[in-house]
Amino acid sequence: MNAETTHENSGTSSLLQLVTFKVAEEEYGVDILSVQEIIRHTGITKVPSAPAFVEGILNLRGKVIPIIDMRKRFGLLSKEPDQQTRIVVFALDSGVVGCLVDSVSEVLRLPASMVDAPPAVVSGVDSKYIRGVGRLDDRLLILLDSGQVLTVEELDALSGHETLAAPAVH
Numbered sequence: 001m002n003a004e005t006t007h008e009n010s011g012t013s014s015l016l017q018l019v020t021f022k023v024a025e026e027e028y029g030v031d032i033l034s035v036q037e038i039i040r041h042t043g044i045t046k047v048p049s050a051p052a053f054v055e056g057i058l059n060l061r062g063k064v065i066p067i068i069d070m071r072k073r074f075g076l077l078s079k080e081p082d083q084q085t086r087i088v089v090f091a092l093d094s095g096v097v098g099c100l101v102d103s104v105s106e107v108l109r110l111p112a113s114m115v116d117a118p119p120a121v122v123s124g125v126d127s128k129y130i131r132g133v134g135r136l137d138d139r140l141l142i143l144l145d146s147g148q149v150l151t152v153e154e155l156d157a158l159s160g161h162e163t164l165a166a167p168a169v170h
Contacts, residue, residue: 014112020105034146041085
């Protein structure tokens with residue numbers, strides 16, 4: 001999917017509306033329409049035998065969702081959560097998933113003309129996660145494809161773990 005396909009029609013120019021956040025030293029952006037909510041780091045339950053990048057599961061208003069540590073997903077060193085750590089909750093076609101990020105920066109509008117095609121590798125992040133690179137004055141913003149953060153197969157596998165982790169009701 002091209003980074004220009006998700007945009008706001010505002011006359012002659014296309015604007016991408018993005019939620020931006022940091023993972024390690026890099027700044028990332030995702031389409032605001034894919035973000036369900038942003039919450040503080042809290043109450044994550046570890047899941048036995050889950051993939052290394054899965055931090056655990058979280059009960060979010062009665063719905064159990066998997067939490068992905070974006071540092072681990074990108075092959076970076078893990079870090080202890082702090083006051084700035086947030087969980088960005090995405091509503092994907094395959095379900096709802098939370099992504100643990102170092103901090104959430106801002107919501108911004110970026111002209112589609114300021115987005116370049118993704119390079120093969122950016123800061124060690126696999127290109128399958130990247131929709132493009134946005135140019136903002138003196139900084140670069142890596143645009144992520146939130147739909148690639150967790151594949152349908154991975155989400156299905158985690159759904160199986162959720163039933164194992166939940167107590168049986170008789």
